[in-house]
Amino acid sequence: MNSEEIQSPAAKGHPKGLYVLFATEMWERFNYYGMRAVLILFMTKALMFDKVFASNLYGSYTSLVYLTPLIGGYIADRYWGNKRSIIVGGLVMALGEFVLFFCASNYNAGGLSTLLFFSGLGLMIAGNGFFKPNISSLVGQLYPKGDRRTDAAYTIFYMGINVGGAIGPIVCGFLGDTGNVFDFKWAFLAGGIAMLLGVIVQLIFQTKYVVTPEGKPLGLVPKDAPKAMSNPVLIILGLAAFATLMIGMLYVEAKVFSFITYLLLASVLFIAFIIFSDKTLNKIEKERVIVIFIVAFFVIFFWSAFEQAGASLTFFAEEQTQRDLGFVNIPASVFASLNSIFVVSFAPIFAWLWIKLGKKEPSSPTKMAIGLFLLALGYLWIAFGVKDVSASVKVSMMWLVGMYALHTCGELCLSPIGLSLVNKLAPLKFASLLMAVWFLANAVANKFVGILSALYPPGIAEVKKAADAGINLQPILTKQVTPTAEELTKLKDLKIPFEYQSILGFQINSLYEFFIMFVVMAGIASLILFAITKKLQKMMHQDVID
Known part of the structure; x- marks a missing residue:
């Protein structure tokens, strides 16, 4: 195909298939981010989980959400094809939301509500594993090789992700996060309906x-796939077994013993062994792979702080942020939409900036170091907002809004840049496996999200709950008084933490110290990445890539 043939379709705009995928992904992201925005509030307010348990469970859930696409992508490539995987994944996710709807309708039903809750989350994890990796891969297949519209297509698709990510928390927040715990069910119902809409769009128009550019359907079952794998009974049984496995893994992780961190570490070491034991890779290729692993390591520090949006930052929005505008009281969960709103607003500016800088444009590792620095700056901003503020005082929402704006700038310096870097540096034969390393880094980070969120200090909610039980919690927290045996029993029954958490021997005594922890973590990671940038550039052998 010559260059004229490649460029000529540009006059016709983009294929309609792009907008089908845009709509499907938008509804799916509405579903996922809308549900995620209210999840930790539902756990602590309705199911009455304490913040430590809820935070760790949240981290385990989101970690598995990033892990299962590796399995779903593998099955789609070899047995089911993208089309079938997207449909079944979407249906399983919708089922998960409806199970959570029934859970929220019976949130005080003891063992039944616990069973429904873990089942709903497990179904969400399983469905996401089949949906997420397959819809993204179809976008590029709509265009001929070398078509200049491909980059713009992914930009449009990325906008779909963020439109859904912005609308979902707003709708689910106003429907479910009303102050009445019985209303959480409407948030899950809205998420389930949105997911069904996405599936319907895909079914009707796919x-x-x-x-393909030649008009042939995309995402069909691979020609060499065993026919038995297309048997509806086997598909349903396979999905049921996979979902049951996810439900069991999540329950064991939360209630029995924590193993996900070790599973993720073993996965990374296994992938590293496969790649570096391959004797066909030359020195340049191996050095590029090392760069990918190093960058993925720093990505963990970024996402483990950035993704606090669904965990500790939701606690902060709920308890310590003045959300009453006079004419409306903004639900805490709605603040989760700010990141997507800022992405849509800022992405064109950053795209223009990199082009405008020309030869002065920073290298990819430098951009990622800048991203970590902006993340640290965002937490420094909000740390100043709560400095010397008591647990009973609510601060202006400008601190939360400003932090999200800085975090989004950091994301735009790191996330798309990192993905592009992996694509550029990965040897062709290990392209998918090294993309798995990127997603594993996200999975590890999300597990740490829960661990770090569990350090969130007791706040207004705990002080008020203790006061209702006749206990003055503040002097107990600051160790001015020692709680009596009766008070200790009451605090344990109410699941109120009466000691501040600590990390590496340092006790988190206030919100200021909690946020400063992220400033230090992201700031040190940023400085180290800045320091090794030139070394990484040499190992990338950029001149060979160009």
Whole structure:
């Protein structure tokens, strides 16, 4: 195909299939981010989980969400194809939301509500594993090789992700996060309906519009796939077994013993062994792979702080942020939409900036170091907002909004840059496996999200709950008084933490210290990445890539 043939379709705009995928992904992200925005509030307010348990469970859930696409992508490539995987994944996710709807309708039903809750989350994890990796891969297949519209197509698709990510928390927040715990069910119902809408769009329009440039349907079952794998009974049994496994893993992680961190570490070491034991890779290729592993390591520090949005930062929005505008009281969960709103607003500016800098444009590792620095700056901003503020005082929402704005700038310096870097540096034969390393880094980070969120200091909610039980919690927290045996029993029954958490021997005594922890973590990671940038550039052998 010559260059004229490649460029000529540009005059016709983008294929309609792109907008089908845009709509499907938008509804799915509405579903996921809307549900995620209220999840930790539902756990602590309705199910009455304490913040430490809820934070760790949240981290385990989101970690598995990033891990299962590795399995779903593998099965789609070899047995089911993208089309079937997207549909079944979407249906399983919708089922998960409806199970959570029934859980929220019976949140005080003891063992039943616990069973429904873990089942709903497990179904969400399983469904996401099949949906997420397959819809993204179809976007590039809509265009001929070398088509200049491909980059713009992914930009449009990325906007779909963020439109859904912005609308979902707003709708689910106003429906479910009303102050009445019985209303949480409407948030889960809205998420389930949104997911079904995405599946319906895909079912109706995929065959006609999601096609190759030659008009052939995309995402069909691989030609060499065993026919037995297309048997509906086997598909349903396989999905049921996979979902049951996810439900069991999540329950064991939360209630029995924590193993996900070790599983993720073993996965990374296994992938590293496979790649570096391959004797066909030359020295340049191996050095590039090392760069990918190093960058992925620093990404863990970024996402483990950034993704506090669904955990500790939701606690902060709920308890310590003045959300009453006079004419409306903004639900705490709605603040989760700020990141997506800022992405849509800032992405064109950053795209223009990199082009405008020309030869002065920073290298990819430098951009990622800048991203970590902006993340640290965001937490420094909010740390100043709560400095010397008591647990009973609510601060202006400008501190939370400003932090999210800085975090989004950091994300735009790191996330798309990192993905592009992996694509550039990965040897062709290990392209998928090294993309798995990127997602594993996200999975590890999300596990740490829960661990770090569990350090969130007791706040207004705990002080008020203790006061209702006749206990003055503040002097107990600051060790001015020692709680009596009766008070200790009451605090344990109410699941109120009466000691501040500590990390590496340092006790977190206030919100200021909690946020400063992230400033130090992201700041040190940023400085180290800045320091080794030139070394990484040499190992990338950019001149060979260009």
